[in-house]
Amino acid sequence: MSRLFTPLQLREVTCRNRIFVSPMCQYSSCDGMPTDWHLVHLGSRAVGGAGLVMVEATAVSAEGRISPDDSGIWADRHAEGFAPIVNFIRKQGAVAGIQLAHAGRKASTDAPWRGGGPLGPGSRGWQPVAPSPLPFATGHPVPRELTVADLATIEDQFVAAAQRAQAAGFQVIELHMAHGYLLHEFLSPLSNHRRDDYGGSLENRLRFPLRVARAVRAAWPAELPLFVRLSVTDWVEGGWDLPQSVALCRQLKELGVDLIDCSAGFVTPDAAIPFGPGYQTPFATAIRHEAGIATGTVGFITEPAQAEQIVATGLADAVFLAREMLRDPHWPLRAARALRVDVSWPPQYERAKL
DSSP states (O other): OOSTTSOEEETTEEESSSEEEOOOOOOOOBTTBOOHHHHHHHHHHHHTTOSEEEEEEEESSGGGOSSTTSOBOSSHHHHHHHHHHHHHHHHTTOEEEEEEEOOGGGOSBOOGGGTOOBOOTTTTOOOOEESSSOOSSTTSOOOEEOOHHHHHHHHHHHHHHHHHHHHHTOSEEEEEEOTTSHHHHHHOTTTOOOOSTTSSSHHHHHHHHHHHHHHHHHHSOTTSOEEEEEEOOOSSTTSOOHHHHHHHHHHHHHHTOOEEEEEOOOSSTTOOOOOOTTTTHHHHHHHHHHHOOEEEEESSOOOHHHHHHHHHTTSOSEEEESHHHHHOTTHHHHHHHHTTOOOOOOGGGGGGTO
């Protein structure tokens, strides 16, 4: 019996297996709108047998996009654009999720295949905002420091985005508190130098991310799960780290968050990250045991036996696959064959099953 292919129930949503498609930016939207690319990209992963298909970091406001080409959900038309994509994902037996995000000081950059550099106001860009007026890296603009009134506005934007996600038919929301984007910027002392109630002590740095999580949980239906993607460490001395992450996750659990999607890094450009197979899995294990909450792990998970071992031994409750899903959208079907598990195939593809 494969543990990887056992269902995972969170609240009243059941994922058919523990293989989740990680949110991956496609830089293929126009004014935040999803396109045919998203239908094919996301739909093919659902056809390929994933338990959950998560939409890329989707901005709660126009200025919260990583790039001008990112998807958004700051207007009703975005929810209407996502609805048929969600419907297709669900018809294939997968759960449809969406990651709600604000890029903070890392906003207004170009697509990676165009260099990924910052874009100015005259080049499709805008001035980013952040907890403190600290640029992400040399050559990046100084962000505008957010006021307390701005924080209330952004909280409302997350809530409105959650409501639109519900209207579109999504079954899971993930709040992006990782990779150096806005909510992570509040958590990390490397990017948060505020002197008010939202900076300084750990309690203060947690305050705004917890506000957002609390407000979204209240707006999101009680029967539907809420995830948080978290950078568990900055990989930098004096930055955000595992003990602080455990403290945050304990509070997130109390607020009604159901799963922590454990990643790491990217709040600064110069961190020494020890990339390698399963390198972030120990963080998921620690959060799972010390905070008592379900976790997922991500990062260099490529082989079916590797994914099976992670879940079967209790290192995490699910695996999130990113680049491997780009290489092979039918990875779950291939994994089932490798692990000798009989799973349903789309009837259009059954002739290739044996």
